[in-house]
Amino acid sequence: MESIQPQAYSPFGIPELSGNDGQGSIELLPTAIYSCDANGVITSFNKAAEELWGQKPRLGDTIWCGQVKIFNPDGNEVQPEFCPMAIALKEQRAITGVEIILELTDGKLINVLPTATTVYDALGNFAGTINMLVNISHKKNEELFSELKYKSVSEVLERKVEERTLHLKQSEERYHKMVDEVQDYAILLLDPEGTIVNWNKGAEKIKGYTEKEILGKNFRIFYRDHDRESKLPETLIKQAHDTGRAMHEGWRLRKDGTAFWGSIVITALHDDDNNIIGFSKVTRDLTERKLADEQVAMYAKDIEFRNRQLEEYAYIASHDLQEPLRKIQVFAELLENNITNEGAARRHLDKINMAAKRMTSLIKDVLRYSQLSRADELFAEVDLNTTFEAIKEDFDLLTHQKSVTINHGNLPTIYGIPIQLNQLFSNLLSNAIKFNNGEPIIEIYANELTPEATANYPQLNKLHRYTRISFKDNGEGFDQQYGDQVFKMFKRLSTNPGTGIGLALCKKIVENHSGHIDVVSETGKGTTFTIILPIQNIPDVVL
Structure with a gap:
């Protein structure tokens, strides 16, 4: 029998588990717990999970959904790719509070409440998930008994619909409030043609348009002329349409015509039939980072320029100044040997002076060269x-x-x-x-x-x-x-x-x-x- 136990902690504080026969308190828990790798293959499970499934999976081979059929509480079968565990693996996020119904191999139906937690390795890379399945069948039976007290099944269903509608409305309102209040990111909703249909406060702060001014306009308005001429906005929309996502960094325009360096992510949005109904677009203003990077690049270029100057200084010192210095040495020796010959001494001194002036001129040129910081100067x-x-x-x-x-x-x-x-x-x-x-x-x-x-x-x-x-x-x-x-x-x-x-x-x-x-x-x-x-x-x- 396989068991799981804490092995390490990810950078986000989530415990990573691995199989370890006969050890760990997880084995003793009455609640079904199992873990999967990033591909959804079961890597460990406890006794309670085996009993819940009614069979023992093969570690490293069995996919998490290969044991049972899954249904929504309304009785509709859920395809594996839309189950809570699949969503947790695909989107690499925790999934809690989503009730499902499992049909076991013997045909028995049980209501469970899954809690899928993401797991990361020591480098912060996504490693898989840990799922806990809480059997709530007994609770559902009690709720059903209470529901039968109502006058008819239609009244029960009507109340359920009202509760679900209210819950969805509240969730939608909370979501829109959350998105609207985000200040550091411009979050937009686009229709399939790129027309702006929604706009948050962060977008108003970064791009300068009020919601009233921008709704109904195409997002091409944020791009510079040459980007529009090269069809960059259309290219990004097509990439998001074809691959589900498009990312890009570049200069964008605010309402007042000034430019900012934006990092954008465009994500395709789908309906229940997997048809694209629009796109979400998230933009972050990274102008300060861009300017800092350019400053660093400029400093590096200046250092390279200075290094080249140093190389040339060394060459000038070892080569260009040699001939004037050699002349000074030769004519100094001649002067010493002809010190009593006034005419010859005068000629030698003239040569020494001319060579010294030439060296002075070269040295001044080198100093001027060293003091200038730009090539055009x-x-x-x-x-x-x-x-x-x-x-x-x-x-x-x-x-x-x-x-x-x-x-x-x-x-x-x-x-x-x-x-x-x-x-x-x-x-x-x-x-x-x-x-x-x-x-x-x-x-x-x-x-x-x-x-x-x-x-x-x-x-x-x-x-x-x-x-x-x-x-x-x-x-x-x-x-x-x-x-x-x-x-x-x-x-x-x-x-x-x-x-x-x-x-x-x-x-x-x-x-x-x-x-x-x-x-x-x-x-x-x-x-x-x-x-x-x-x-x-x-x-x-x-x-």
Whole structure:
């Protein structure tokens, strides 16, 4: 014989029971008690339940309703899916106070009062139900004996109808009062076409319409123009019609035209023949939560932006400032060795001063870059001729040592991020010199991209003007099949010293400016980088 006993408590304080042979006080109770899992399969029962049913179910196999037929007190048979236990399992809620009649296997009829209680596991998930069946047949017999004292059966039935009608009316009134008084949720009743037929105080508070103003209007009135154009209200109604329920979160409109972030649930309502007679719609205003989430996302984006800045600061410190610092060191040594030669000493001091000014300028650009919090604040008018001349000055020692020839035409003035454009040209010039075992010849020239040429780059905005800058050298080059890999972080195609970060940073800088960069190369014949940048517009990007 199986017995049930308390095993654990759910987050809602409801005891969960499981079978445990020979133990537990439940076995000793004279009242029939049994438990089911979430699918309605009997998992435990006591002796009183077995005696009430007149047979012993198979644990883990028998469905709760498989033992007996069930009738309403009026004598109509109740299908299993509409019984109190089925409702408790389906809707995951307690069912009490609903009288039913059981027809046992021997044909005997008994009146019982079921009390179905929901059970949850330790994580708060619905686990099943526990049902207690109280046999009230003796009480019903006493009531019948009293009823026979009335003049006729018709009088008894008439009184029962009146009592039931009054009870239903009172229940309906209580329900409507409860719904009407809810303030935190907008609760609406819709007809099958979505017309509003009922409206509670919460709906008036959240949406701003009085009941008189809104009844008879379609619930599409709460949706923004583009949602109505995309048929979102109709889509939600159809989903509720087809599946029984529709859920959605999005911006909704109040009477005064302001928007709020609403979480809605639309549920189909059915009549006794399972025909859809309308829908209930429950809306909750979650604007504060939505704004808080957006604030958190904005903070996260700002942190990401700051982290990228830190990466670039480190690169500037380790790369862009190296050449001016190297010049200061070299000319300081030359000054020390020619301290008695006034002319030479003056020239060396001039070089040191120029390098120091260049470092100061770069450091100021970095500080300005660190103080700005939005990407659009970083953009300014940049004369690329001035930028490139300053970079050539940084590299004049190296270009002299390696006999570098630099040819370039007139470069445009564009809107960009000064410190990043400095990095872009500095990295490209450094690479062109470093990856050349002979005497480097570097050519830089620019021309405006025609609208027809712009169309060849789908990612570019066809309404903007662009400049195309070619950066060509006669260096070592590489196999073109590796053209995409050169822009990947830490990817290096040679054994020359370096981190592999420079060209990856070049690609990122060009993307920050809503531009494009690609490379064409041939082993032993050199490399050409092509950079396309907007001329006038400030790119709409978030770094």
